[in-house]
Amino acid sequence: MAHVSDLIATDIDAYLAEQESKSFMRLITCGSVDDGKSTLIGRLLYDAKMIFDDQLTALEADSKRVGTTGDQIDLALLVDGLAAEREQGITIDVAYRFFSTDKRKFIIADTPGHEQYTRNMATGASTAELAIILIDARKGVLTQTKRHSYIVSLLGIRHVVLAINKMDLVDYSQERFEQISQEYMTFARELGFADITAIPISALEGKNILEPSPVMPWYSGPSLMKHLETIDVAQEQTRKDFRMPVQWVNRPDLDFRGFSGTIAAGQVSVGDELVALPGGRTSKVKSIVTFDGELDTAICEQAITLTLEDEIDISRGDTLATSKARPEVSSSLAADILWMDEHEMVLHRPYLIRLENNTIPGNLSRINYKVNINNLEQESAEVLTLNEVARCELSLTEDIAFDPYDDTRSTGCFVIIDRITNKTVGCGMLRHSLDNATNVHWHALDLDKASRAKAKEQKPAVLWFTGLSGSGKSTIANLVEKKLFARGNHTYTLDGDNVRHGLNKDLGFTAEDRIENIRRISEVANLMSDAGLITLSCFISPFREDREQARQLCGSNSFIEIFIDTPFEECEKRDPKGLYKKARKGQIKHFTGLDSPYEAPENPDIHIKTTEKSPEKIAGEIVDFLDREGFLTT
Structure with a gap:
């Protein structure tokens, strides 16, 4: 093995040169719970003599205390490092381990098998070149085996080892091995793998790991290590067209302006x-600068700084590419999505889309289909739940440069981030731009928001009235607008009922439709604010997150959340439209306050309790607030 080479003591430089010249492979182990992934990695590290004496001593002590293998060393504890993992006997987080043999260096990722942690498995697979898919010989192919196999395929891994583990528990049965192999091969036929190599193993006993085991004389293929050392997984990224996402603009002084990043391809x-x-300006490379000096040529995965012959506008998040073979540029794209959050994905809800060095607001505008993991059939869907995979349409607020994921991973992948919690809720692989994407661009205008507001002698604002049906939102907003109009201010009221006669005529009252209703209104309110108006928006807007998205879109400095706080009993008593009565009879579904929740504002800008004051007095107080805050004059 590598670390026991005689060169370490005799010629350290030669040893380091030997290590540098070895080929390198990233791989992942995946499969269902208790298939033996951690034990297999522990076995590889143990047999490759990559464990220090103090680690081995600690491992022996831990095996006696929390091990699950009786008197034997529990090799799974080498990678199950979290206390919760040892207590439960399962892998939760992704664990990366390095090991080396005489022929190749490896980084192996041990990923969770439990369905709840499938998102962690996808993280480990995103950089791997080969996947070891383990199957417990007693259990055979399980749903989680299929799910992981599909995700492995989706993430572009084309080389698979089907490691049928725990053969010692089925008496090393050739019949059982062939039965499982055939079942898996039939399932995986449509997944597009370049090769699948089935190997019977016992990770616990070390059978067929380093050398072929005599207890399975019927197996004539390579041992697992032999296969890992010899398989060719090179993706030849250097032969692809040049791509480099710009990480930062390097400007140490007035005489130097370079663009730094890591070459993604070519x-x-x-x-x-x-x-x-996406700007489209061209120039020639003047120099290639690195920490160790200038280069004539740089290749994939090198971190460099490029200087150009021309001064062109380039910022972090832009992509430098060869001008003769350009990536696609679009803001509307088809993508495969893996949903990774306990909360459902909702169409049209604004998210942050992070691609390489760029983060852009966007949303999932349509689910074309989701994939049934068991049979790989395409099914219709309106939402995505945890661990579901679907082909979706992604809409961004600006153009990006990208390559299809199958061509270049790093410029074709992204993660989805919740704008409120900052959690990563999904990941995706870009496939292609949509037909109409390249025909829509922002048009530069000479007049801006400030000039329009100055002409109206006021400061633009969005007054967002929220509260239960019958709370008095529209009544109070109407009085506020009348007072503002009398003062000479320029206003417009967006009312929930009114917009559903036109703009939102196609929407119902499900949670998804309510979210889209508020999204559209937020966009309209933002446009009216851009026109310099004081806009009064009167909507139940029951979900806290949607109101926060409206605030972010319209700008926190001009967004005023007004909570019209009227008790539910009082709203039902008023029932000006007869809606509560109909909802009680079951004639109206998804009615806020009855069978659909209302999330009251936690820190509204203005909190109005309607049972304590008249609408006229409340309207006056709101106008006074606007006057004090400087919205009514410039």
């Missing part, structure tokens, strides 16, 4: 013509 040389996307 290679670049001094004199090459590049294009900066």
